[in-house]
Amino acid sequence: MGRLKEFDEDKAIDGAVACFWARGYEAASVRELADHMGIGGASLYNAYGGKRALFVAALARYADRSFRERIARLETGRRPKQAIEAFLAEIIDRSLKDRDRKGCLLVNSALDVAPHDSGIGEVVADYLGEIRAFFRRNIVAAQAAAQVPADIDAEETSGHLLGVLLGIRVLARTQPHRETLEAVVRPALRLLDTRPVGKPRRGRK
Amino acid sequence: MGRLKEFDEDKAIDGAVACFWARGYEAASVRELADHMGIGGASLYNAYGGKRALFVAALARYADRSFRERIARLETGRRPKQAIEAFLAEIIDRSLKDRDRKGCLLVNSALDVAPHDSGIGEVVADYLGEIRAFFRRNIVAAQAAAQVPADIDAEETSGHLLGVLLGIRVLARTQPHRETLEAVVRPALRLLDTRPVGKPRRGRK
DNA sequence: ATAATTCTAGAACAACTGATACAGAATTGT
């Protein structure tokens, strides 16, 4: 019983994501947030409790709509090695299309708010862990399918790929040029290539 | 002529660096800054013009005291390949010692303020370019000294190393564990190793 | 209809924001 909510909760949380994403946690004011969400300030506090709680909800929404969706999509109907390659290629494409350079909300949060708020820090760390698990899982699967060298360390390599991914998202904020970003990724992907024998490297002993 | 400045300008700008570093550009208020600098608000505006101009000065100070100092120190009395390795090792050590997880002011700025302020964005991009140039320069030198395989692309590899470096500084904000960070770097440094022949990789054709 | 409950709009809260005004103190050249 009681009066019914008049606003669309999905639209509202999406508006919050957009606002936090574009402005950052601190810079996004409650009034800006409410405007983007299409609700009044009182409704925001009534429905979410406050700015911080809203941010946690927005982060969860972002995680679902961005990397979890991408992981689910790329991991079906694709061989594991191609899933990894497609993931990184998509990040580069997204970074280049991102005209207003909002970057990745997760990465932004890892630097902006995580260090000042251990609770959110753990949430962000968990999300990053999910991405790393995607890499690790597909490396192992690719090794089983003989797509990827059997002697590389899946644990180590997944960490490397996550690091490279984060580096790209930082670089893209100041230098969103395709060649720059692809140069960062290329050596990482080469780790997954089986080494050719017919074309020996110069410089070997 | 006129009244002399009563505060130590070096101490003041160092205080500004510390404040911007710990709190971020937006969160650092002019009053907090003035306190950390040991001066009054009027002196801050008189000496630096305003918050933004002070930030640009603080960034320059930080660049000199952090990575330029490191580059100069590591590049003397060290072979080029060891200079690169030492640089990355130092970043990891610094990230682990950084108890309050301030991270790197340059990286923080690249995400916080650069996208909303193209002027500062260019400044940050230039600083990142200096670090990349350090990598490139030492890769080329190491190749000339046969320390590093001659067939790797110095342009591409320097970009990769910069990306990995930025990735580490992001990861360290949420997961400052040595093993995590070293796992990110290890495959990158392996690019610089001359490939052993006596110990062939499994999985090769 | 009435009670109970939940939502909404808008005003209000104290605290803080970057920036400026002002008066006075300190310095140098004349």
Next chain:
DNA sequence: ACAATTCTGTATCAGTTGTTCTAGAATTAT
């Protein structure tokens, strides 16, 4: 000594911050 100039502490500016309050509108169970 005097004018000219520059620095400094304090007060102040209008505007914004996250949050709360108040009054009333809308809903369901009885």
